[in-house]
Amino acid sequence: MAKTMKTERKLNRLLSAAGIILVVLSIMLMSVLSVPAAETSGSLTLRCVFSVEGGERVLSNDEYSLAKIADATITDSSVTYMTLERFMNYDCDWQNTAASKMNEKAKALAYYCEKNSYYTASAVTGKNGELKFDDLEIGLYLVARTKTDSRNKDFVTDPLLVFIPEQVNGEVIYDVVSTPKYSYFSPGNPDDPHTPNTPSDSTLPQTGQLMWPITVMAVLGCFLILGGSALLRKEGSNEKKAR
Secondary structure, eight states: OHHHHHHHHHHHHHHHHHHHHHHHHHHHHHHHTTSSSOOOOEEEEEEEEEEEEEEEEOOOOEEEEEEEEEEEEEEEEEEEEEEEEGGGGGOGGGGGGGGHHHHHHHHHHHHHHHHHHHOOOOOOOTSSEEEEEEEEEEEEEEEEEOOGGGGGGGEEEEEEEEEESSEEEEEEEEEEEEEEEEEBBBBBOOOOOOOOOOOOOOOOOOOOOOOOHHHHHHHHHHHHHHHHHHHHHHHHHHHHHHO
């Protein structure tokens, strides 16, 4: 009799333990699968054109270089940026810094990167005035024009800081498209028009995991826990009666 009760006690404990394990696994899987899949790389396309009356002036054959300034971390569709060690003197709350301050930092960073040879990639605009940097790790990048074609000397542009990914109206965009702002200075034409940035139409990919197996595991775990508890109560009652 005592041996049978010990066996039942072990069985009840095993059932309870199995139920707890299933519930914990279900919770862990839910927390993992509920987070959207985040990419680790993106791209940057520069569209280098200047609006003129009746159309656009394409700025081809100019070289642009870039340097990564900060790493990006994505959590639940929110993006945070951490400045790299070599650029800590320029560190700030990048996402909440005023545009004018960002412009100042971009100019200072451009001088610093050129002086220390920190640019990691360069590309030249094509006949359509566009260039593209592919397979960029997510982060904050400085982009600056490092060589200017003789035909484009009158078109001045400042360095710019670009977020990859960028967030637009709640969307996280990995393939970023940017149009630098240019100023055209020549005798008799001191105008300084600007072209706004144009984001690409890309969204954060979502996972397509099936959730019903996790629900089944959680329910089964709860039943095992309840069953084990009921058996333990029954066992305690039987022990009292036996006494």
